[in-house]
Amino acid sequence: METVKEITPTVHDLGDFKVRRVLPSRPRTMVGPFIFVDEFGPAQMETGQGMDVRPHPHINLATVTYLFEGAIHHRDSIGSSMVIRPGAINLMTAGKGIVHSERSPQEERDAGPRLYGMQTWLALPDGKEEIDPAFDHVAETDLPLIETEGASARVLMGTLWGASAATPQHSATIYADIVLGGGKVPIDAEADERAVLATEGDVSLDGQRLEPFTLYVLAPGHAATLGGKGRAMLLGGEAFTTKRHVWWNFVSSSRDRINQAKEDWQERRFPVVPGDEQERIPIPEVPKTVSYP
Numbered sequence: 001m002e003t004v005k006e007i008t009p010t011v012h013d014l015g016d017f018k019v020r021r022v023l024p025s026r027p028r029t030m031v032g033p034f035i036f037v038d039e040f041g042p043a044q045m046e047t048g049q050g051m052d053v054r055p056h057p058h059i060n061l062a063t064v065t066y067l068f069e070g071a072i073h074h075r076d077s078i079g080s081s082m083v084i085r086p087g088a089i090n091l092m093t094a095g096k097g098i099v100h101s102e103r104s105p106q107e108e109r110d111a112g113p114r115l116y117g118m119q120t121w122l123a124l125p126d127g128k129e130e131i132d133p134a135f136d137h138v139a140e141t142d143l144p145l146i147e148t149e150g151a152s153a154r155v156l157m158g159t160l161w162g163a164s165a166a167t168p169q170h171s172a173t174i175y176a177d178i179v180l181g182g183g184k185v186p187i188d189a190e191a192d193e194r195a196v197l198a199t200e201g202d203v204s205l206d207g208q209r210l211e212p213f214t215l216y217v218l219a220p221g222h223a224a225t226l227g228g229k230g231r232a233m234l235l236g237g238e239a240f241t242t243k244r245h246v247w248w249n250f251v252s253s254s255r256d257r258i259n260q261a262k263e264d265w266q267e268r269r270f271p272v273v274p275g276d277e278q279e280r281i282p283i284p285e286v287p288k289t290v291s292y293p
Helices: 106-111 255-266
Strands: 003-007 010-013 018-023 034-044 052-058 061-069 072-076 081-084 089-093 098-103 114-123 134-138 145-148 151-157 173-187 193-205 215-218 224-237 245-247 250-252
Touching (some): 034 193, 052 250, 061 072, 061 151, 089 098, 145 173, 173 193
Antiparallel strands (some): 072 081, 072 098, 193 215
């Protein structure tokens, strides 16, 4: 199987659910614009409990939230308030700076929340790192579903299999949710960089079984085929020629810019989140998310 790298996840056990992170990692920082890739759950939480990610800042990146199960209420400092459910995409562009929170809606807490999905970050390209912050919610109806015998693929970003998602792009990006029921799906080879992550079931790439939650980075130009029964995410896009640094929730081509963002958060210079002003996540002494070296 022609892969460049196999990246095993770092697992963070948050008690109620596990988060598996494959990017950034020591073997590789990025695949296309993707610089952070988390898979969380599946998890069943107790009645009354829920996800509570308190307000925290981002710069020079865009976050992409996609759920298989459950719901998350997103609020941010530009006034956005949106509950995302399975099938839709939330794209939050941090640009020069944004603050957001992610919490389980009350109706989910009352029922005992299920949580299962993907949280990814896209580095913003040269010349767009400091654009104005923005938020886009793209409904399931604007994300094309490609169906073949024994398989389906939903295009979440970019153009794949001749169909294009309505999700805005800051640089050329591909992202898809592939569900396999015994059929096969070809992996388009046009993107500069591509990777596959199996999230459930028994998925194979060119006939070789994939370890769940491991990121398989494909060789450029290699036309691969996914098969089996299960689910996998395809991600990638245009290769970056300028290095990106990651520290905590900050991404930038400039370490000085990251240091400025640290100071701005500590000194409370970032805006607050309307409707979620009381709490905040402090700067960690040792962040769990860093780029190497």
